[in-house]
Amino acid sequence: MQIDKNLIEKLKASKSIVFFTGAGISAESGIPTFRGKEGIWNKLKPEELANFDAFLKNPELVWEWYNHRKKIIHQSQPNQGHIAIAEMQSALGGFPEVAVITQNIDNLHRRAGSKTVYELHGNIERNYCIKCRTFYNEELDFSKGIPKCKCGGLIRPDVVWFGEYLPENQFDASEKTAQNCDIFFIVGTSAVVYPAASLIFTAKQNKAYLVEINIEETEISNYADWSFYGEAGSILPQIINEIKKFHNNSH
Numbered sequence: 001m002q003i004d005k006n007l008i009e010k011l012k013a014s015k016s017i018v019f020f021t022g023a024g025i026s027a028e029s030g031i032p033t034f035r036g037k038e039g040i041w042n043k044l045k046p047e048e049l050a051n052f053d054a055f056l057k058n059p060e061l062v063w064e065w066y067n068h069r070k071k072i073i074h075q076s077q078p079n080q081g082h083i084a085i086a087e088m089q090s091a092l093g094g095f096p097e098v099a100v101i102t103q104n105i106d107n108l109h110r111r112a113g114s115k116t117v118y119e120l121h122g123n124i125e126r127n128y129c130i131k132c133r134t135f136y137n138e139e140l141d142f143s144k145g146i147p148k149c150k151c152g153g154l155i156r157p158d159v160v161w162f163g164e165y166l167p168e169n170q171f172d173a174s175e176k177t178a179q180n181c182d183i184f185f186i187v188g189t190s191a192v193v194y195p196a197a198s199l200i201f202t203a204k205q206n207k208a209y210l211v212e213i214n215i216e217e218t219e220i221s222n223y224a225d226w227s228f229y230g231e232a233g234s235i236l237p238q239i240i241n242e243i244k245k246f247h248n249n250s251h
């Protein structure tokens with residue numbers, strides 16, 4: 001794979017770099033994506049699972065889905081893609097701010113060591129009561145059915161379903177970061193879910209250089225200034241390697 005020297009120069013000159021990530025970055029950790037060839041939603045309909053009415057109608061089914069995914073997530077490890085992102089700042093000499101804006105709920109960026117991580121769609125490790133909003137972040141007990149709060153309300157995972165607002169502080173901080181970054185990487189996302197995908201256009205309107213990394217073309221490929229087609233876990237480490245080589249040659 002050829003990595004453009006201009007991109008390396010741009011990376012070195014950047015003050016702020018953003019990685020906007022989706023399910024594809026965790027695919028190589030063994031966590032299925034939603035859409036695309038191997039997507040779980042080829043088999044399961046999102047509207048039956050990822051919305052509040054579905055939860056009220058059939059909380060057992062929705063919890064079964066989340067508990068199944070939680071098990072897969074707990075058995076998985078951050079891959080070379082997550083690790084390369086976490087290493088990017090030091091590879092570039094520690095100067096640029098590196099922020100991760102993720103749509104994933106799997107915690108793998110933090111586990112890989114990334115420090116600034118904005119979670120747009122929540123986190124599977126947290127839960128809350130649908131009635132009084134008390135948080136229950138410990139392991140829940142399903143032995144007597146769907147866990148309930150002290151107030152009697154059902155407990156749900158702290159994730160963002162269709163028709164629900166994104167956590168305001170996470171979205172606002174992401175928007176500010178997108179407005180002020182020099183390079184905006186779009187990694188492993190189909191970029192069809194809004195308002196998360198709108199951040200791509202926010203960054204572009206504010207003159208960020210857009211770099212897409214995906215195994216296939218997506219809705220936003222035409223907007224990208226540079227595209228890498230391949231697995232994130234192989235492309236991101238190659239970018240780090242090029243940065244290191246470039247550093248060594250220029251000293």
Ligand code: BJW
Pocket residue numbers: 021022023024025027028033034035036039050103104105121159160161162163164165166187188189190191192193194195213214215216218230231232233
């Ligand atoms: C690799 C790879 C490898 C594979 N290396 N790449 C019409 C127009 C615009 C918007 C709307 C509309 N109709 C409705 C809406 C709004 C709706 C929306 O966007 N719908 C569209 C789908 C049409 N959005 C919402 O409802 C949002 N809220 C909202 O708008 O609030 C305002 C409001 C409030 C009240 C009333 C009305 C409006 C909320 C969206 C919440 C999304 N939630 C989910 C579930 C989260 C919890 C969970 O995980 O269970 O978030 S849905 C799901 O999609 C999940 C993901 O974060 C999100 C994005 O998916 P992602 O990450 O892009 O994954 P995939 O699978 O789609 O793509 C994977 C990619 O990786 C592919 O491209 C592969 O090629 C690639 N890949 N392996 C690199 N190894």
Ligand code: ZN
Pocket residue numbers: 129130131132133134149150151152153
């Ligand atoms: Zn409650």
